[in-house]
Structures are given as structure tokens and as C-alpha cells.
Amino acid sequence: MDCLFCKIVEGEIPSKKVYEDEYCYAFEDIAPIAPVHILFVPKKHIGGACDITAENSAVVGKIYEAIAKVAKEKGLGNGWRVVSNNGPDAGQTVFHLHFHLIGGRPLGVMVSEE
């Protein structure tokens, strides 16, 4: 399968690793929008949030455990945001489920009116 984030998980495409466990891999976003901008992906390919099912949903809890741990390690005690874009209206550009951890500055409103 020609999937960018599968290739990053496999190490075929280089990335700046932040965290890794049995279930998930986390790395710095190539175009950060805040001082901390980390992507968390399941190691096993899931196309997006719309493909989460009873069979594969446990990994989402594991990813959130990792997010909370990394947010603490990065000193984001003042607040942080998790974003997961799903589908064209949300601006999803990579079709491998991922969670953006964003923080390190005041983040403003969650959804712009544009």
C-alpha cells in the first residue's frame, strides 16, 4: 500500500521520532503550526477516523495514553489540543489515521468561521 505514514512507521521515510510503543508511533509534524506539533499514528494502517470499528478501536485509547504522556513530558501543563481531521471538509491530507498534538502557545478558537 502506498501510504506515507506506513512508510514513516516502517522507517522507509525518515521522521523525527518523539515516542514509540507496540501500538503507536509519534513524530514531529514537518510543517508545525505551534511550538509543539506532534503526529500520533497507529502502527497498523487505519485510513481515518471513519474506519474505526469495534475490532480496531482499542488502539485509539493507547494513542491517547501516549498523547497524555508526551504532553506532560513536553511541559504543556497550560493546555494543549488534539485534532484528527477526517475527510475533505476537515482537510485530511494523509489517509492514515493520525492525531495532531498541538501546544506551546495560546491556541485560539477551535474552528474558524471561514
Ligand code: 5GP
Ligand atoms: P492532515 O492534514 O491529514 O490532518 O495532517 C497531515 C499532516 O502531516 C500535516 O500537518 C503535514 O504537515 C504532515 N506531513 C505531511 N507529510 C509529512 C512528512 O513527510 N513528514 C512529516 N513529519 N509530516 C508530514
Ligand code: ZN
Ligand atoms: Zn498507512
